[in-house]
Amino acid sequence: DAGVIQSPRHEVTEMGQEVTLRCKPISGHDYLFWYRQTMMRGLELLIYFNNNVPIDDSGMPEDRFSAKMPNASFSTLKIQPSEPRDSAVYFCASSHDRNTEAFFGQGTRLTVV
Amino acid sequence: AQTVTQSQPEMSVQEAETVTLSCTYDTSESDYYLFWYKQPPSRQMILVIRQEAYKQQNATENRFSVNFQKAAKSFSLKISDSQLGDAAMYFCAYRNLPYFGNEKLTFGTGTRLTIIP
Numbered sequence: 510d511a512g513v514i515q516s517p518r519h520e521v522t523e524m525g526q527e528v529t530l531r532c533k534p535i536s537g538h539d540y541l542f543w544y545r546q547t548m549m550r551g552l553e554l555l556i557y558f559n560n561n562v563p564i565d566d567s568g569m570p571e572d573r574f575s576a577k578m579p580n581a582s583f584s585t586l587k588i589q590p591s592e593p594r595d596s597a598v599y600f601c602a603s604s605h606d607r608n609t610e611a612f613f614g615q616g617t618r619l620t621v622v
Numbered sequence: 623a624q625t626v627t628q629s630q631p632e633m634s635v636q637e638a639e640t641v642t643l644s645c646t647y648d649t650s651e652s653d654y655y656l657f658w659y660k661q662p663p664s665r666q667m668i669l670v671i672r673q674e675a676y677k678q679q680n681a682t683e684n685r686f687s688v689n690f691q692k693a694a695k696s697f698s699l700k701i702s703d704s705q706l707g708d709a710a711m712y713f714c715a716y717r718n719l720p721y722f723g724n725e726k727l728t729f730g731t732g733t734r735l736t737i738i739p
Contacts, residue, residue: 540725552713552729565726600667607725610657613667 513614515601521620527589530617532601533582543576543586544600591621624649626716628730635704636738643699643733645714653719656697662710709737
């Protein structure tokens with residue numbers, strides 16, 4: 510398996526623009542997680558899905574952030590409108606079931622100028 | 623809520639020597655999982671080792687081993703025969719023995735490990 514695939518690897522956008530980050534989990538994995546990594550706050554869980562259903566979105570910073578998982582092989586994290594403080598590395602991770610570890614993608618480095 | 627604390631922001635070790643990274647956590651649960659992840663400069667988060675709380679035996683993976691002290695809520699990582707490729711950020715992570723709605727992974731703030739040739 511190719512592992513968790515995220516795109517793009519780098520994104521630079523202007524403040525106010527819409528940004529969409531994409532993730533393809535490992536085939537057969539039931540759980541998908543979105544994390545954000547910053548120097549100030551470390552790794553924070555934004556939202557996670559089980560069998561395509563959002564379970565806990567309490568980490569989503571505000572209404573500008575939204576996440577979807579239309580099917581088992583694809584998820585998006587959208588920021589609209591983007592702000593400079595959204596600059597961070599965004600990770601997607603998946604796990605086979607609730608008893609196994611999460612495997613991470615390579616992350617998307619987002620810069621909002 | 624569970625918390626994970628890594629009190630060593632940075633550590634360094636001579637190549638071929640042994641180093642121990644510290645991690646403590648706070649939880650009221652009795653069953654859970656603990657992990658160490660490695661993040662090299664490439665940014666990829668790589669699982670190093672996992673430990674189930676109900677297992678008394680400490681986990682080992684080649685040069686990596688843990689010292690799991692459940693009563694003290696301590697979970698340290700020992701790296702033996704350190705190699706240049708071990709240089710990375712190391713994150714300790716906690717996950718409840720999952721029940722529905724509580725499967726998230728909580729991370730510490732990380733320890734940056736430098737290997738001195």
